[in-house]
Amino acid sequence: MTKTLNPIGVHALVWVGNTSPDDIRSAVRQTKESGFDLLELSLHDSDNLDVEAARAALVEADLAVACSRGLAFDADISSDDSSVVARGEQILHDSLDIVDRLGSKILTGALYSALGKYNQRLTPTGRGNVVTVLRSLAKEASGRGVSLGLEICNRYETNVVNTARDALRLADDIGEDNVFIHLDTYHMNIEEADLIQPVLDVRDRLGYVHIGENHRGYLGAGSINFPGFFQALARTGYTGPITFESFSSAVVSETLSNDLAVWRNMWDNGEDLAQAARTFIETHLAAAAHSQR
Numbered sequence: 001m002t003k004t005l006n007p008i009g010v011h012a013l014v015w016v017g018n019t020s021p022d023d024i025r026s027a028v029r030q031t032k033e034s035g036f037d038l039l040e041l042s043l044h045d046s047d048n049l050d051v052e053a054a055r056a057a058l059v060e061a062d063l064a065v066a067c068s069r070g071l072a073f074d075a076d077i078s079s080d081d082s083s084v085v086a087r088g089e090q091i092l093h094d095s096l097d098i099v100d101r102l103g104s105k106i107l108t109g110a111l112y113s114a115l116g117k118y119n120q121r122l123t124p125t126g127r128g129n130v131v132t133v134l135r136s137l138a139k140e141a142s143g144r145g146v147s148l149g150l151e152i153c154n155r156y157e158t159n160v161v162n163t164a165r166d167a168l169r170l171a172d173d174i175g176e177d178n179v180f181i182h183l184d185t186y187h188m189n190i191e192e193a194d195l196i197q198p199v200l201d202v203r204d205r206l207g208y209v210h211i212g213e214n215h216r217g218y219l220g221a222g223s224i225n226f227p228g229f230f231q232a233l234a235r236t237g238y239t240g241p242i243t244f245e246s247f248s249s250a251v252v253s254e255t256l257s258n259d260l261a262v263w264r265n266m267w268d269n270g271e272d273l274a275q276a277a278r279t280f281i282e283t284h285l286a287a288a289a290h291s292q293r
Protein backbone atom coordinates (compact mmCIF):
# COMPACT_ATOMS: atom_id res chain seq x y z
CA MET A 1 0.00 0.00 0.00
CA THR A 2 1.33 3.45 -0.86
CA LYS A 3 2.47 5.69 1.97
CA THR A 4 -0.25 8.03 3.20
CA LEU A 5 0.25 11.78 3.46
CA ASN A 6 -1.04 11.73 7.02
CA PRO A 7 1.12 10.34 9.82
CA ILE A 8 -0.85 7.39 11.24
CA GLY A 9 -0.67 7.05 14.99
CA VAL A 10 -1.75 4.75 17.78
CA HIS A 11 -2.57 5.52 21.41
CA ALA A 12 -0.18 3.84 23.87
CA LEU A 13 -3.09 2.35 25.84
CA VAL A 14 -3.58 -0.11 22.98
CA TRP A 15 -0.28 -1.62 24.16
CA VAL A 16 0.38 -0.82 27.82
CA GLY A 17 -1.39 0.64 30.84
CA ASN A 18 1.56 2.36 32.49
CA THR A 19 4.60 4.45 31.65
CA SER A 20 7.41 2.48 33.30
CA PRO A 21 10.58 2.33 31.16
CA ASP A 22 9.75 -1.29 30.18
CA ASP A 23 6.20 -0.33 29.22
CA ILE A 24 7.37 2.62 27.12
CA ARG A 25 9.97 0.49 25.32
CA SER A 26 7.30 -2.12 24.65
CA ALA A 27 4.84 0.49 23.33
CA VAL A 28 7.48 2.02 21.05
CA ARG A 29 8.54 -1.37 19.69
CA GLN A 30 5.00 -2.54 19.00
CA THR A 31 4.00 0.78 17.43
CA LYS A 32 6.95 0.53 15.06
CA GLU A 33 6.44 -3.17 14.30
CA SER A 34 2.79 -2.54 13.47
CA GLY A 35 3.80 0.05 10.88
CA PHE A 36 2.65 3.26 12.58
CA ASP A 37 4.38 6.63 12.21
CA LEU A 38 3.44 8.10 15.56
CA LEU A 39 2.86 7.08 19.18
CA GLU A 40 0.46 9.05 21.35
CA LEU A 41 1.48 9.15 24.98
CA SER A 42 -0.99 10.21 27.63
CA LEU A 43 0.68 12.30 30.33
CA HIS A 44 -1.82 11.37 33.07
CA ASP A 45 0.92 9.31 34.76
CA SER A 46 3.82 11.61 33.87
CA ASP A 47 5.27 11.51 37.40
CA ASN A 48 6.37 7.95 36.59
CA LEU A 49 7.51 8.68 33.05
CA ASP A 50 11.26 8.51 32.41
CA VAL A 51 11.27 11.27 29.83
CA GLU A 52 14.87 10.90 28.67
CA ALA A 53 14.55 7.13 28.22
CA ALA A 54 11.27 7.56 26.34
CA ARG A 55 12.82 10.16 24.04
CA ALA A 56 15.78 7.90 23.31
CA ALA A 57 13.50 4.94 22.47
CA LEU A 58 11.37 7.12 20.16
CA VAL A 59 14.41 8.53 18.37
CA GLU A 60 15.92 5.08 17.93
CA ALA A 61 12.67 3.79 16.43
CA ASP A 62 12.27 6.95 14.31
CA LEU A 63 8.75 7.46 15.62
CA ALA A 64 6.98 10.79 16.07
CA VAL A 65 5.23 11.35 19.39
CA ALA A 66 2.14 13.33 20.33
CA CYS A 67 1.16 13.96 23.95
CA SER A 68 -2.33 14.13 25.36
CA ARG A 69 -3.94 14.61 28.70
CA GLY A 70 -6.99 15.79 30.59
CA LEU A 71 -7.11 17.54 33.95
CA ALA A 72 -8.76 16.48 37.22
CA PHE A 73 -11.56 18.00 39.27
CA ASP A 74 -9.08 19.26 41.89
CA ALA A 75 -6.81 20.75 39.20
CA ASP A 76 -9.26 22.19 36.70
CA ILE A 77 -8.72 25.45 34.81
CA SER A 78 -12.47 25.69 34.08
CA SER A 79 -13.23 25.99 37.79
CA ASP A 80 -14.46 29.17 39.52
CA ASP A 81 -12.03 28.49 42.36
CA SER A 82 -8.70 30.21 41.75
CA SER A 83 -6.68 27.67 43.75
CA VAL A 84 -8.13 24.80 41.68
CA VAL A 85 -7.36 26.76 38.50
CA ALA A 86 -3.79 27.39 39.67
CA ARG A 87 -3.21 23.65 40.24
CA GLY A 88 -4.49 22.91 36.73
CA GLU A 89 -2.32 25.64 35.24
CA GLN A 90 0.75 24.22 36.96
CA ILE A 91 0.03 20.74 35.58
CA LEU A 92 -0.33 22.14 32.08
CA HIS A 93 2.96 24.01 32.28
CA ASP A 94 4.71 20.92 33.68
CA SER A 95 3.17 18.89 30.84
CA LEU A 96 4.41 21.36 28.25
CA ASP A 97 7.89 20.96 29.66
CA ILE A 98 7.64 17.15 29.25
CA VAL A 99 6.31 17.53 25.70
CA ASP A 100 9.28 19.67 24.82
CA ARG A 101 11.80 17.29 26.45
CA LEU A 102 10.21 14.31 24.64
CA GLY A 103 10.77 16.07 21.33
CA SER A 104 7.05 16.33 20.64
CA LYS A 105 5.36 19.25 18.88
CA ILE A 106 1.81 18.43 20.01
CA LEU A 107 0.06 18.70 23.36
CA THR A 108 -3.63 17.92 22.99
CA GLY A 109 -6.66 16.49 24.80
CA ALA A 110 -9.03 17.94 27.38
CA LEU A 111 -6.50 20.61 28.33
CA TYR A 112 -9.39 22.89 29.29
CA SER A 113 -11.11 20.84 32.03
CA ALA A 114 -11.27 17.69 34.10
CA LEU A 115 -12.01 14.50 32.19
CA GLY A 116 -15.27 13.47 33.80
CA LYS A 117 -18.96 14.04 34.30
CA TYR A 118 -19.81 17.57 35.44
CA ASN A 119 -22.95 18.10 37.51
CA GLN A 120 -23.43 21.69 36.37
CA ARG A 121 -22.86 23.93 33.37
CA LEU A 122 -19.64 25.75 32.70
CA THR A 123 -19.86 29.21 34.30
CA PRO A 124 -18.78 32.46 32.58
CA THR A 125 -16.02 32.83 35.19
CA GLY A 126 -14.82 29.27 34.55
CA ARG A 127 -14.76 29.83 30.79
CA GLY A 128 -12.83 33.05 31.30
CA ASN A 129 -10.27 31.12 33.33
CA VAL A 130 -9.89 28.57 30.50
CA VAL A 131 -9.24 31.36 27.99
CA THR A 132 -6.71 33.14 30.21
CA VAL A 133 -4.74 30.01 31.14
CA LEU A 134 -4.67 28.50 27.64
CA ARG A 135 -3.66 31.82 26.08
CA SER A 136 -0.69 32.02 28.42
CA LEU A 137 0.16 28.33 27.85
CA ALA A 138 -0.07 28.82 24.06
CA LYS A 139 2.33 31.75 24.19
CA GLU A 140 4.84 29.68 26.14
CA ALA A 141 4.30 26.69 23.81
CA SER A 142 4.89 28.87 20.75
CA GLY A 143 8.40 29.68 21.94
CA ARG A 144 9.11 25.94 22.03
CA GLY A 145 7.54 25.19 18.65
CA VAL A 146 4.68 23.28 20.30
CA SER A 147 1.00 23.53 19.29
CA LEU A 148 -1.94 22.99 21.63
CA GLY A 149 -4.99 20.96 20.65
CA LEU A 150 -8.53 21.41 21.91
CA GLU A 151 -9.97 17.88 21.77
CA ILE A 152 -13.73 18.04 21.59
CA CYS A 153 -15.17 15.56 24.11
CA ASN A 154 -18.69 14.39 24.77
CA ARG A 155 -20.96 15.75 27.50
CA TYR A 156 -20.09 12.98 29.97
CA GLU A 157 -16.39 13.88 29.88
CA THR A 158 -16.47 17.70 29.89
CA ASN A 159 -18.86 20.65 29.92
CA VAL A 160 -16.45 23.03 28.11
CA VAL A 161 -16.42 21.94 24.45
CA ASN A 162 -18.82 19.27 23.18
CA THR A 163 -19.05 20.30 19.52
CA ALA A 164 -16.81 21.72 16.80
CA ARG A 165 -18.72 25.01 17.07
CA ASP A 166 -17.90 25.23 20.79
CA ALA A 167 -14.23 24.54 20.13
CA LEU A 168 -13.96 27.07 17.30
CA ARG A 169 -15.44 29.75 19.56
CA LEU A 170 -13.03 28.84 22.35
CA ALA A 171 -10.04 28.89 19.97
CA ASP A 172 -11.19 32.29 18.65
CA ASP A 173 -11.35 33.64 22.19
CA ILE A 174 -7.89 32.26 23.04
CA GLY A 175 -6.69 33.95 19.86
CA GLU A 176 -3.31 32.26 19.44
CA ASP A 177 -2.16 30.76 16.11
CA ASN A 178 -0.69 27.61 17.68
CA VAL A 179 -4.05 26.45 19.09
CA PHE A 180 -5.75 23.91 16.82
CA ILE A 181 -8.92 21.82 16.87
CA HIS A 182 -8.76 18.08 17.56
CA LEU A 183 -11.70 15.98 16.32
CA ASP A 184 -12.47 12.50 17.65
CA THR A 185 -15.03 10.35 15.82
CA TYR A 186 -16.08 8.64 19.05
CA HIS A 187 -17.09 11.95 20.65
CA MET A 188 -18.49 13.40 17.39
CA ASN A 189 -20.77 10.38 17.08
CA ILE A 190 -22.39 11.32 20.40
CA GLU A 191 -22.66 15.09 19.95
CA GLU A 192 -22.61 16.18 16.31
CA ALA A 193 -25.47 15.97 13.78
CA ASP A 194 -23.11 14.17 11.39
CA LEU A 195 -19.39 13.46 10.94
CA ILE A 196 -18.95 15.63 7.84
CA GLN A 197 -20.06 19.20 8.54
CA PRO A 198 -17.82 19.63 11.62
CA VAL A 199 -14.76 18.76 9.50
CA LEU A 200 -15.82 21.33 6.90
CA ASP A 201 -16.47 23.92 9.62
CA VAL A 202 -13.09 23.39 11.29
CA ARG A 203 -11.31 23.13 7.92
CA ASP A 204 -7.66 24.25 8.12
CA ARG A 205 -7.81 24.70 11.88
CA LEU A 206 -7.94 20.92 12.27
CA GLY A 207 -4.61 19.77 13.70
CA TYR A 208 -5.20 16.28 15.09
CA VAL A 209 -7.69 13.46 14.62
CA HIS A 210 -8.67 10.52 16.81
CA ILE A 211 -10.29 7.60 15.02
CA GLY A 212 -12.42 5.57 17.38
CA GLU A 213 -15.49 3.39 16.97
CA ASN A 214 -18.71 4.22 18.83
CA HIS A 215 -17.79 1.50 21.39
CA ARG A 216 -14.04 2.25 21.18
CA GLY A 217 -13.24 -1.28 20.01
CA TYR A 218 -12.35 -2.67 16.56
CA LEU A 219 -12.80 -0.17 13.71
CA GLY A 220 -15.58 -1.24 11.37
CA ALA A 221 -17.26 -3.34 14.07
CA GLY A 222 -19.50 -0.45 15.13
CA SER A 223 -21.91 2.05 13.66
CA ILE A 224 -19.75 5.07 12.75
CA ASN A 225 -19.92 6.51 9.21
CA PHE A 226 -16.20 6.40 8.47
CA PRO A 227 -16.43 6.82 4.65
CA GLY A 228 -18.18 10.19 5.13
CA PHE A 229 -15.66 11.33 7.71
CA PHE A 230 -12.62 10.39 5.60
CA GLN A 231 -14.15 12.01 2.52
CA ALA A 232 -14.58 15.23 4.50
CA LEU A 233 -10.91 15.05 5.54
CA ALA A 234 -9.94 14.62 1.89
CA ARG A 235 -12.16 17.53 0.79
CA THR A 236 -10.44 19.86 3.24
CA GLY A 237 -6.96 18.60 2.35
CA TYR A 238 -6.12 17.50 5.91
CA THR A 239 -2.56 16.16 6.10
CA GLY A 240 -2.10 16.06 9.90
CA PRO A 241 -1.89 13.06 12.23
CA ILE A 242 -4.66 10.47 12.37
CA THR A 243 -4.40 8.42 15.55
CA PHE A 244 -6.26 5.25 16.42
CA GLU A 245 -7.69 5.31 19.91
CA SER A 246 -9.17 2.21 21.50
CA PHE A 247 -9.65 1.00 25.03
CA SER A 248 -10.37 -2.36 26.59
CA SER A 249 -10.33 -3.76 30.09
CA ALA A 250 -7.56 -6.01 28.71
CA VAL A 251 -5.10 -3.09 29.13
CA VAL A 252 -5.76 -0.96 32.18
CA SER A 253 -4.38 2.31 33.43
CA GLU A 254 -5.58 2.74 37.02
CA THR A 255 -6.44 6.40 36.48
CA LEU A 256 -7.16 6.90 32.79
CA SER A 257 -9.28 3.77 32.28
CA ASN A 258 -11.62 4.85 35.07
CA ASP A 259 -11.86 8.44 33.80
CA LEU A 260 -12.79 7.07 30.36
CA ALA A 261 -15.28 4.53 31.76
CA VAL A 262 -13.51 1.55 30.24
CA TRP A 263 -15.55 -1.25 31.83
CA ARG A 264 -15.70 -3.77 29.01
CA ASN A 265 -13.34 -6.18 27.39
CA MET A 266 -13.50 -4.99 23.75
CA TRP A 267 -10.43 -6.96 22.67
CA ASP A 268 -7.55 -9.02 24.08
CA ASN A 269 -4.91 -8.78 21.36
CA GLY A 270 -3.65 -5.20 20.95
CA GLU A 271 -1.41 -6.20 18.05
CA ASP A 272 -4.20 -7.68 15.98
CA LEU A 273 -6.42 -4.71 16.86
CA ALA A 274 -3.78 -2.14 15.89
CA GLN A 275 -2.80 -3.78 12.62
CA ALA A 276 -6.47 -4.03 11.64
CA ALA A 277 -6.88 -0.35 12.54
CA ARG A 278 -3.92 0.79 10.47
CA THR A 279 -5.18 -1.12 7.44
CA PHE A 280 -8.68 0.27 8.01
CA ILE A 281 -7.41 3.88 8.17
CA GLU A 282 -5.14 3.49 5.13
CA THR A 283 -7.92 1.88 3.10
CA HIS A 284 -10.37 4.67 3.94
CA LEU A 285 -7.78 7.38 3.21
CA ALA A 286 -7.02 5.84 -0.17
CA ALA A 287 -10.71 5.46 -1.06
CA ALA A 288 -11.42 9.06 0.01
CA ALA A 289 -8.46 10.39 -1.98
CA HIS A 290 -9.65 8.46 -5.02
CA SER A 291 -13.18 9.87 -4.69
CA GLN A 292 -11.76 13.41 -4.85
CA ARG A 293 -10.14 12.86 -8.25
Ligand code: MN
Pocket: 151, 184, 210, 245
Ligand atom coordinates in the same frame (compact mmCIF):
# COMPACT_ATOMS: atom_id res chain seq x y z
MN1 MN B 1 -9.88 11.01 21.82
